[in-house]
Amino acid sequence: MGVGIWFGFRHGLIFKSVQKPFLKDPANTFQMRLIKPFTWLSAKLSGRSFLWGALGILLLNAHQGRTQGFVYAQLQGQPLMNTTGWTMNGLAGIGDTNGDVDTFSNELILMPPVNGSSGGIFYDLPLDLSLCTRWIADFEFRIFDGTAADGIAFCFLSIPPSGFVSGGGIGIPTNGTGLKVVFDPYDNGCGANPEIQVYSGPGYDECFPTLFKVTNTAGNLNFIRSNNYNSAQIEYDSGYVTVTVNNVIWHNRVYAPANFVGYLGFTSGTGAQNDRHSIRNVTIYTDGSALQGFNSEDSLSLNPVMRWNCYTDSLWVKTRGKFICSSVDSLGSEFRLYDPNGLLLPISRIETPCRNGRSDSILIRLGQEIILNGDYHLVIRLGLDQDPILGDCFSRIDEFDSLIIRVDNCYEYNNPVHVRNVSVFPDNSQVTVAWHQPVNLRPDFFKAYRLQRNQEVFGNQWYDIGYFVDIEDTVYNVTVPNPVSEARDFRIILQIHRNPDAPPGDSVSNILLRALGDTLRNDTALEATVSWLSYAKAWPNPVYQLWLSKPILNDPDSLNLGQTTDTLFRFAKPWQQGLYRIWVQSKNPDDGRYARSNFLDFEVKEPDLEVYNIMTPNGDGTNETFSIRNIHRYPEAKVQIFNRWGQQVLNQSPYQNDFDGNGLEAGTYYYLIERAGRPTLSGALRLHK
Structure with a gap:
């Protein structure tokens, strides 16, 4: 068994050291072989695309293939193998063998150990090798439990699935045209078995002279028939086939082309002898250079990233690999673009510069300019045709895959403009609103002031009442209904060219x-x-x-x-x-x-005078003085009092309501109150002692 080691990447390339089998490399030396440009393997999780990479050294286990592009087909599952998308024929069925320690039905048994029968399984989706010129199949196989016959073939055949199986042999139909890679433990007299065979053409026979084979002459292929599972990898590259088993290359780029539409799958058969033939952990990758998502400018980011300029209304997006132009809707139904605040931006149309119906560039025309710094997210959705963006070899950019578009060169101004004063006109019909000018704003970015009024103080129903395009224009007289009964809140919003509005400034209400x-x-x-x-x-x-x-x-x-x-x-x-x-x-x-x-x-209003015509200055606090109510409202009034002989005893202006009759005898007196321009008041005043 050979050893394979993945070395970390340098300059975007991965190399693999491969130990050759002793038969082909007696010196048992290691060779360095360029595998492919390093690519990220994309996995889907909860509707989101996550990208996984590897740094350092990775040991290549029995069922670890090299990193590929699009996963075209899989035949896996725990505890039950999932065969959705595959068609089984003959005696094929899921089950369990002694090749593992569990009892789960996570293995595909192509053939039970019975004589003269066949079984097969093929993927339902055809593949066009004239377009999809590269693919890799990783799988494990086991041949055991019987009398050593007849083998397993991995095939690419042109006939439809209903004709895949024929009785006996490897289970390959005699009219099956295409590529066959056969693991054959039974010796039909054409070389020492077990053998690993590669053949492209109609039918199959172990003894075809055009068949490439590695035989067991040195006894180093006995592991092909084993109670344990063997790891196999078959790589097809424009007609050249490389077969690796247990990390050892047994066929290196033998030419066995198949340039037509066909089906990938497995066949198995028995004749006079039998074995149980099974496979598991099958993954088929199509062309690593086909569509693999968006191109990224940041190798350390989990999601692909591109950088773009501010104040543009279009985006040039590059893809990794080419997509089919007809799968992209010119109206942009496959795309959603969200700004850094999570708001959806309008997309007006999509342009794709195509050659032979393929492209790796997408021009997205937006309905507005990009004006914010931050990360925009371009998210793929199903288009009007209910498909995402498609590439050759069934590759695609799946729904919810995303591209981060990083913008960091927008001019930013976030300082609000505050209202500085609100004053009511002396006539109570208008309000003068004044506000500050913006601080340190580039003059060429000033667009306008928006003056807004709130229906009520501390409310949240703002209405535009003024629009001013002169930066010096910071005072406005506005008619306000009912300024006596209600206060109004005013605020300014600064509008900036090619930028979002600055946040609203502090509002101020009139003094009510x-x-x-x-x-x-x-x-x-x-x-x-x-x-x-x-x-x-x-x-x-x-x-x-x-x-x-x-x-x-x-x-x-x-x-x-x-x-x-x-x-x-x-x-x-x-x-x-x-x-x-x-x-x-x-x-x-x-x-x-x-x-x-x-x-x-x-x-x-002018008050009436009310004269209290009794005085009792005895210290009880009642009627102590001659009192005239509201006399203080007539400071010019003259108050006179006369005794019964007509002698004047009081003449006072203004009168202070302080005459208490001190020194006078008890009796009747007469008062006279004179006010300019008003009738004179007179009457009797009784003084009791």
């Missing part, structure tokens, strides 16, 4: 001033309380001033009632009759900009 309770509009209330929304979103620790004026736009007599850092304020109403207006404003300590709230109007 409201009366607390009914004190503002209560005629009898001398004080009122108002409250307002905090303006801390615009600048930190705002200081507020409450202003009072007559209801005109520019009242020169506007009065600052005071300032506070709170959002609640109590103030004394004016005494003078008339209409008044109040509002709140705050000043930005950094730039001196003011934010003004909406205004509230209220009326101060």
Whole structure:
């Protein structure tokens, strides 16, 4: 038995050292032989494609073949062999032999040990060797349990599966045209058996003169018939056949061509003698140079990777091996492209530069430019024809296989633009919104400001209300319905050429001033309380001033009632009759900009005077003085009191409600209240002591 060792890869190539059989290499030396360019073996797991590679040294076990391209067919399974896609003939069936230690039916028994019978199994999918010029079959075989006949053949035949089996011999039909690789333990007088034979042509006979064979003259092929399984590998390369058994090459590139459409499989037969013939662990790989997925620029990545430029609306994708152009839909139904945020990008069409109906390049035209840095994922899906992308020899890029498209040269700007101020017009009908300019933005990338308004503070229903294409344009007057009853939140979104919008900046709402309770509009209330929304979103620790004026736009007599850092304020109403207006404003300590709230109007009416005409200054707290209710609202009024002889005992303006009759005798007095432009009030006043 020979020894095979895989050495790690260098410059993308793999070499295998092969120990020749003693018969052909008496010196028993090792030879270095180039196997093939190193390729990754693709395995499917949970609908995703994972790529597995090997570094360092791999020992080649009895059933480890070289790395190939597309897995065309398999005949394996544990604990039960899976024969889906294969057709069995004759006495073939799954079962168990003494060639392994388990009792599972994971072996394909081509022939039981009976005389004069045949069995076979062939893969149902035909293969065109005029297009698929390279394939490799890895399998294990066992011939034992009988009287040493007749053998197993691995075949590529042109006839359909129903005609594969004929009685006797190796089970190859006499009209079966194609390639046969035969492991023959029975001697028919044409050489020392067991033999390993290679033949291409019609029918089969061990004694055909055009048959290539290695005989058992030196006694080194006795292992062909054994209770143990033997590992075999048959490589077909454009008509040249190499046969390796147990890691030893027995036929090296003998020419046995077959350039037609046919079927791969196994036959077996017995004549006057018999044996149990079985196979297991069968894998057939088609052309390693056929379609094997996407080309990758990163050998260390688990998934293929390509790098691409920003601000392009097309992608050039390269495949490993060539695909059939007609399998690619020009509308792009086989492709899904996801951006780094997982959003699906539109694909407008697909172009494939083809030659002889084959290509290894795909031009993907996008419906928009690539504008984000990060990893894009191109994922293959079933197209309108319900097929993925197909290559020759039944190779394909399977559904959910993906290509990472890495983009890292986009201009990035992620700084939001913040609203700096929202101020209500003095007429309560408009709001002035001001915002900052973007910081360190390349001017050629500025596109526009989008001014948005929210339906309510802290809500999430934003509406565009302004669009500004001048970077210097950072102030806007907008009409706002009901600024007295509702506040509005405003924000800016910066749009950037060939880039996504910057994230929304901080929003700011107008200062909404409201009366607390009914004190503002209560005629009898001398004080009122108002409250307002905090303006801390615009600048930190705002200081507020409450202003009072007559209801005109520019009242020169506007009065600052005071300032506070709170959002609640109590103030004394004016005494003078008339209409008044109040509002709140705050000043930005950094730039001196003011934010003004909406205004509230209220009326101060002229109150009636109510005279209490009895005085009892005895210290009980009741009627201690001559009291006139609301007299303080008439500071210009003059109050006079006379005794019964007409002598004046009080003349005061303004009157302070403090006359207590001190020094006067008890009795009846008379008061007189004079107000400019109003009727004089008079009456009797009783003083009790």
